[in-house]
């Protein structure tokens with residue numbers, strides 16, 4: 269949670285502005301890592317190494333990462349989806365019911381049919397509830413069964 273009280277920011281903002289100015293000069297990646305690692309090192313030296321400190325520091329990094337993702341990366345990615353097109357189906361169009369029998373299911377064929385309807389279409393009657401994982405080609409299996 270980077271949204272700290274104004275008074276807490278006051279004592280940090282000048283140092284942050286200075287570091288930010290330095291990081292803007294060229295590739296920031298290694299130097300930002302150095303900055304964060306150096307801050308961690310000074311915290312370890314002043315507080316002593318402990319699981320609690322290590323856990324707290326890593327937790328802060330993780331929360332800062334997630335907030336940056338939530339506030340900056342998500343809107344950026346959404347803009348790229350609008351500009352270049354999506355690759356995922358919209359969440360509100362993910363299929364939940366069979367297009368033929370309207371039964372709720374988790375798995376559908378390419379044509380939007382549930383397994384029962386796929387098997388019915390392939391010639392199985394409703395008494396068949398299970399097929400073997402080896403039965404890859406249901407239609408061929410149905411033809412074999414109807415010949416027998």
Ligand SMILES: [Zn+2]
Pocket residue numbers: 366367368369370371381382383384385386
């Ligand atoms: Zn169905």
